[in-house]
Amino acid sequence: MIRARSAAWWVAPPLLCLILYWPGLTAWFRADDFAWLGAGLYNRNAHDLLISIFGPRAQGTIRPLSERIFFMLGFRVFGLDALPFRIAVFVTHFANLALAASIGRRLTGSAAAGLCAAVLWLANSSNTLPLGWTSVYNQVLCGFFLLLAFHFLLRYAETGQRSYYWWQWAAFLAGFGAHELNLVYPAIAAAYTLLSKPRFFRATLPLFAVSGVYVAVHEAAAPGPKTGGYAMHFTGSMLRTLGNYWTWSVGPTFLYSPLVLPKWVLPAGVGLVSAGLLCFVAWKLSRGWRLASFFLAWHVILLAPVLPLRDHQTEYYVFLPALGLAWMGGWALAEAWRAGAGARFASIALAAVYAAMALPAALATSRWSHDISIRVRHLVEGVQAAHALHPRQAILLDGVDSELFWNGVLDRPFRLFGLDEVYLAPGSERRIESHPDLGDIAGYILPSGVVASGLARDEIAVYDVRGPRLRNITSIYAAIPRDNRPPLRVDAASLLAQYLLGPEWYPSDGDHRWMPRRATLRIGAPGAPGHKLYLSGDCPDEQLREGPLDVTVSVDGSTLTAASIHPGENAFHLAFPLPDQVAGKAEMQVAIEVSRVIRPASDPRDLGLVFGVIEVK
Amino acid sequence: MTHIYRVRRGAAARLVLPVLTALLLLVPAACKRKKVKVATDEETPRMMSVLNVADPKADPQLVKGFHGVEASAWRWTEKQFTVALRPPFGSAQKGGRLSLKLTVPQPTIDRLKSISLSAAVDGSSLPPETYTTPGDYMYVRDVPANLLGGDSVRVDFQLDKAMPPSGADIRELGIIVFSIGLESK
Numbered sequence: 001m002i003r004a005r006s007a008a009w010w011v012a013p014p015l016l017c018l019i020l021y022w023p024g025l026t027a028w029f030r031a032d033d034f035a036w037l038g039a040g041l042y043n044r045n046a047h048d049l050l051i052s053i054f055g056p057r058a059q060g061t062i063r064p065l066s067e068r069i070f071f072m073l074g075f076r077v078f079g080l081d082a083l084p085f086r087i088a089v090f091v092t093h094f095a096n097l098a099l100a101a102s103i104g105r106r107l108t109g110s111a112a113a114g115l116c117a118a119v120l121w122l123a124n125s126s127n128t129l130p131l132g133w134t135s136v137y138n139q140v141l142c143g144f145f146l147l148l149a150f151h152f153l154l155r156y157a158e159t160g161q162r163s164y165y166w167w168q169w170a171a172f173l174a175g176f177g178a179h180e181l182n183l184v185y186p187a188i189a190a191a192y193t194l195l196s197k198p199r200f201f202r203a204t205l206p207l208f209a210v211s212g213v214y215v216a217v218h219e220a221a222a223p224g225p226k227t228g229g230y231a232m233h234f235t236g237s238m239l240r241t242l243g244n245y246w247t248w249s250v251g252p253t254f255l256y257s258p259l260v261l262p263k264w265v266l267p268a269g270v271g272l273v274s275a276g277l278l279c280f281v282a283w284k285l286s287r288g289w290r291l292a293s294f295f296l297a298w299h300v301i302l303l304a305p306v307l308p309l310r311d312h313q314t315e316y317y318v319f320l321p322a323l324g325l326a327w328m329g330g331w332a333l334a335e336a337w338r339a340g341a342g343a344r345f346a347s348i349a350l351a352a353v354y355a356a357m358a359l360p361a362a363l364a365t366s367r368w369s370h371d372i373s374i375r376v377r378h379l380v381e382g383v384q385a386a387h388a389l390h391p392r393q394a395i396l397l398d399g400v401d402s403e404l405f406w407n408g409v410l411d412r413p414f415r416l417f418g419l420d421e422v423y424l425a426p427g428s429e430r431r432i433e434s435h436p437d438l439g440d441i442a443g444y445i446l447p448s449g450v451v452a453s454g455l456a457r458d459e460i461a462v463y464d465v466r467g468p469r470l471r472n473i474t475s476i477y478a479a480i481p482r483d484n485r486p487p488l489r490v491d492a493a494s495l496l497a498q499y500l501l502g503p504e505w506y507p508s509d510g511d512h513r514w515m516p517r518r519a520t521l522r523i524g525a526p527g528a529p530g531h532k533l534y535l536s537g538d539c540p541d542e543q544l545r546e547g548p549l550d551v552t553v554s555v556d557g558s559t560l561t562a563a564s565i566h567p568g569e570n571a572f573h574l575a576f577p578l579p580d581q582v583a584g585k586a587e588m589q590v591a592i593e594v595s596r597v598i599r600p601a602s603d604p605r606d607l608g609l610v611f612g613v614i615e616v617k
Numbered sequence: 618m619t620h621i622y623r624v625r626r627g628a629a630a631r632l633v634l635p636v637l638t639a640l641l642l643l644v645p646a647a648c649k650r651k652k653v654k655v656a657t658d659e660e661t662p663r664m665m666s667v668l669n670v671a672d673p674k675a676d677p678q679l680v681k682g683f684h685g686v687e688a689s690a691w692r693w694t695e696k697q698f699t700v701a702l703r704p705p706f707g708s709a710q711k712g713g714r715l716s717l718k719l720t721v722p723q724p725t726i727d728r729l730k731s732i733s734l735s736a737a738v739d740g741s742s743l744p745p746e747t748y749t750t751p752g753d754y755m756y757v758r759d760v761p762a763n764l765l766g767g768d769s770v771r772v773d774f775q776l777d778k779a780m781p782p783s784g785a786d787i788r789e790l791g792i793i794v795f796s797i798g799l800e801s802k
Contacts, residue, residue, distance in 0.1 A: 155641060309690035385657050399676060428679055463657065466676055469660040473677045478767040479664050481739070 009111060012095035013118040017090065017131070020122060020362060023370035024132035025090055026239055028082045028377040032135040036071035037080070043414065051092030056071065065177030066138035080380070080416060082373075085134045092140045093131060097122065099147035104327045106154050107291060110334040117323070119332030123355050124326070125253045125362035126319040128417035132369040136316055138179045143320050145175030145183055153189050153204075157197040165203060172207060176214055181320070183211040185302050191297040195290045229437060232308035241307050242300070249299065249322040250274050250354065254359035259360050269357045278351040279327060280332040295331075298324030329354070376408035382463070382470035387419050390461040394421035394496055396446060398473065399466040402433040410439050421495065425462070426451060426482075436586035443613075446496065447487030449524070454496045486587040488524040492537075492611035506605060512538065515608045518593040525588045526616050529580035534572045535592065537612025539565045542598045550595035551609070555579065555588050565609075572609075578616070590614065664703040664769055667798030673693040678702065680771070684788055691720070696779035700772050704765035708801040710757055712762040715743065715772065716800070720793040723751040725780060731794065733777040738764045744775075760799065772797070 018025065029037065040052045053068045061067075070088070078084045105114030121127075122369075130139045149171035156164035168189075175182030186207035193201040200407055225231055247255060251270040284292035302321040306314075329351070336347030379397075387394055405424070409475060415424045423446035432441050446454075453476040454460040462477040463470040490497050492505070492513045502520030505513060533553065548564040553576050560576040574601045582588050592614075597606040668675040671686045682698025704713060715736060725732060726749070727771040734756055735745035764770060779791040 362681050382657055389657065389659065430681070462677075464673075464677055466673055469656070469658050471662070472660075473662055476664045476677045479703070480678065481767075481769060481771040 009101070009115055012115065013101060013122060014094040016119060017093060017122055020359070021127060021131040021366050024128070025086050026083075027086060027132050027134075028373040029080070029085075029134060029380075029413070030376045030407040031133075031375045031411060033071070033133070033418065034413035035270075036067050036135060037075045038412075038416055039068055039332045040072040040075075040455045056222030060218075061180065062218065062222065063138050063177065063179055065174070066141040066179060067135070070137060070141075071134075075416070082134070082377075082501060085137075089131060089134060089137050089140055092137070092144050096140065096143045096147055099144070099151055099496060100175050100323055100326070103147065103151055103154065104330055106158075107294070107327065108331045108334065112332065112337065113327075113331040113334035115330070116333045117327045120329045120351070120354070121323050121326035122323045123358050123362065124249065124318070125256075125358050125365060126248065126315050126317075126322055128253075128293045128362055128365040130319050132366050133373075138431075139316050139319050142175060142179035142181050143323075144187070145171050145182060146176055146320065149175065149185055150188060150192070153192065156203075157193070157200050169207075175209070180214075180218065181302065181305055183214050184304060186211050187301045187304075188298060189460050191301065192294055195294050195297075207263060229312040230309060231311070233310040234308050235310070237310040238307040241310060241313060242303060244313060244385045245307075245318050245321065246274070246299075248315065248318045249325050250277065251357045253318065253504060254361075256361050256365075257357065258364035266357060269353045273350055273354045273357075276346070277328055277332065280335075281328065282403075290333065292328070295324045295328040298327070300582070328426045338470075372403055372407050375404060376413075376574075378468050379404060379408045379465055379470070380413045382465070383414055383419065383422060384417050386461060386463055386470055386472070387414075387417070393459055393461040394423060394446075395419070396423050396425055396451065396454075396460050396462045396477075397465050398425040398428075398462055398477065399431075399464050400424050400428055400429075401431050404465065405432045405441065405444075406435065409444060410474045425477075442489065443491075447489060449485050449487045450494075450496050450500075452482050452484035457499075459496060486524045488526070488616040490521060490523050492521075492614060512610045512612065514605070514610055515592065515594075516606045517597050517608050518591060519608070520591045520613060521587065522587050523590055523614060523616060525582045525585035526578060527584060529583045531578050531583070531616055533576045533578055533590065534573065534615045535576075535612065535615060536571075536615075538610040539570055539572050540598070540610070541570065542600065542606075543596075543607070543609075544568075544570075546596070549609075552593045552595075554591045555582060556585075557589075587617075636753065650728055654701075664670055664701065666703045666705040666800065667796060668700060668702070669796050682774075682791075683794070687699075691702050691793050691795045693788065694774070694776075694794055695789045696776045696791050698774050698791070700774075700797050701769050702772060702797070702799045703769055704767070705799055705801040708760075708765040708799065711802045713760040713765050713799045713801055714757060715760050715798075716757045717774070717797045718753075720753050720795070721748045721751050722793060725790070725792070726751045728780055729778050732779075735775050737773045737775070739770050759794075759802070761785040765799070770799070772799075 036110045040049065043049050043052055052072065053064045054062060056062050074085050090131055100121055101114040101118040103115035105111050149168045152164045152168035152171060157166060172185050175185065186204055187202040189207055190201060211510040249268045250273040251266055255266050257266060276577055281292045281296065299321045305316045333347050333351060336343040383395055425443045426445060426448040428445055429441050434441065451460065461472060462474045470559045486500055490500050492501065493508050493511055500522045504519040505515055539549060544567040548566045550562055550564050551574060552562050553560045555578060558579055563574045563576065565572045597608050599606055662674065664678060665675065668678055669685065670679060670692045671690050678701045680699040680701055682695040684693040686692055720734060731747055731749040733745045733747040736743045736758060738760050741764055746756055748754060776791045779789050780788055
């Protein structure tokens with residue numbers, strides 16, 4: 001009987017996890033997942049591999065274990081089969097739940113409190129993305145290392161065995177491979193020892209030194225952004241942010257509910273649960289249980305690094321901090337159960353209020369996240385099938401909406417099976433909500449003139465993506481009369497734009513194309529005066545070794561003001577004001593010339609610049 | 618103050634149980650998961666002469682200016698909207714008739730008082746029609762045979778005014794359209 005209870009104690013949280021978040025287990029990839037899956041796609045040597053694993057990416061983050069190695073190795077072994085990735089996420093979280101229950105039991109002395117804590121944590125809707133979107137595995141794995149390190153600290157404090165201390169160190173150091181949030185672990189260890197085991201406090205101090213070094217090295221390698229959503233604001237806004245995250249920890253994230261409720265219901269529920277928790281802490285503190293404040297400390301310490309992110313508040317930022325309040329709630333439930341009918345009723349009522357707020361949001365967002373990923377799967381696998389049928393043609397997608405673009409196109413999943421030439425139909429920008437901070441939709445859209453030209457040469461297959469199955473509509477699409485003037489934007493690397501380029505250009509190298517000393521192209525002319533011609537591309541270091549490189553542009557025979565690319569400006573963006581007389585013309589003849597060329601030993605060609613995009617704006 | 622919970626087995630051993638259970642629970646998911654059908658629909662569709670704008674097959678011919686399908690039957694338009702239609706058999710000799718089934722809703726008349734609709738077939742204008750009361754209408758115009766010679770024609774519709782985006786609806790709203798078609802005379 002005892003064995004059965006013990007087994008049930010361990011198994012109940014994982015079972016509940018599966019029941020609540022099953023859509024997460026069966027989800028596919030989406031959005032950032034594709035960037036990580038393709039992180040090692042172009043590696044040619046060990047140096048490239050090291051950069052892929054340790055180079056700062058996405059807001060300067062360096063998460064080799066939870067993002068780089070996890071995705072690169074997973075993709076190499078399983079390809080685009082998402083299930084092994086999802087199983088890894090869930091198994092890691094099962095370990096987290098076991099650790100959370102075990103730590104809760106050790107801290108409170110109550111097995112029931114530990115179990116309740118794990119269940120309350122699972123009910124929080126901040127679990128949805130960590131368990132439903134593979135890119136957020138970093139949170140799950142970071143939680144694992146934090147909890148494991150803390151577990152070993154507790155064992156060290158209980159037994160005095162030095163080996164636990166060193167196991168704690170190992171888990172702590174490994175945690176830096178999962179997420180930078182790991183750096184707060186020393187504060188957690190210090191808070192615990194100060195409040196409960198002062199004798200061990202000094203043993204936590206070396207941990208701070210490691211976190212300090214990590215911060216210094218990370219800041220040197222990838223300084224935090226000073227502007228935009230990820231800029232840090234050390235102002236009073238941090239308190240407001242903390243307030244938001246508190247409400248998301250004791251109620252549903254974003255205070256969202258799929259149920260139609262009067263406006264006062266959720267704030268009232270959040271107030272009730274908060275009052276219950278704080279009363280319990282006050283009562284425990286009044287009776288000398290200083291450890292009660294550790295649970296609040298856990299919540300605040302794990303939130304501290306994201307509190308300055310005033311303009312980027314995300315639901316999964318409370319995923320790990322919420323465990324502190326879950327421990328407190330579990331403890332309160334266990335204590336109230338033994339304290340008599342009144343306390344028992346009150347605690348159960350509060351837990352029910354919490355569950356009624358959090359669970360509908362968790363279930364609805366879990367399903368929502370799953371359904372998006374399945375739409376993305378239909379798109380990506382449909383394009384793969386279309387490419388197999390039409391290997392020599394570019395694929396043009398018609399009917400892509402906001403959800404599909406930001407989750408299934410932006411990170412170019414098609415390159416994972418070697419397909420670069422996938423575009424959106426002209427006019428798609430009208431169906432897609434703009435998010436300039438995430439990406440530029442224009443770079444994905446094939447201009448109308450290029451489409452007309454490509455269709456005439458049978459270089460494009462057009463698919464309607466509105467349904468669950470991609471539908472080949474090339475014949476209809478080709479029959480629709482469309483504007484076939486040269487576009488205002490020419491992607492020089494694209495094979496479809498080749499008809500606009502003069503004979504001087506070298507063949508496309510996939511995502512770029514070299515020009516010799518001089519090259520010409522046709523491009524659309526602006527409708528009104530005051531526009532500029534923008535050139536963007538790359539200029540290799542070899543080309544800039546002898547100093548600035550002069551770039552001369554002429555339009556319809558008139559030479560524009562010259563510009564130069566200076567050493568260090570490898571990714572160049574040049575702007576040339578256009579003469580007013582070109583406005584209203586159907587097209588312009590553009591000639592680009594550089595002041596010198598290079599001829600590397602490995603390439604006998606005269607190389608000028610790498611393009612890039614030429615655009616009239 | 619901390620309780621020391623005494624246990625007989627080590628932490629690693631106790632982690633094994635939930636992890637093994639988890640693996641056992643996940644095996645069925647791995648075995649039973651459904652294969653997603655990824656084949657594409659390669660059946661060559663024909664351009665249509667008559668479009669029910671709610672029909673997903675009509676989507677590629679709704680070139681611009683249409684909002685999403687509502688009530689599985691109709692769409693709001695913007696101030697300008699465009700379709701591509703296949704000239705029906707014989708229309709290149711006898712000429713054709715363009716028809717558009719529409720509704721002018723009460724809020725449009727309340728706000729705009731009247732609304733005029735005109736059309737152009739491959740750039741050649743057809744006479745406008747003005748609606749001053751809400752209701753269901755059919756905009757019908759003859760199209761000369763010389764405009765219907767190709768595989769498809771572009772029909773541009775234009776309203777003289779539309780309801781601009783507002784707090785209640787962020788879309789520009791013109792009229793409600795059910796179908797647009799070309800038939801031979």
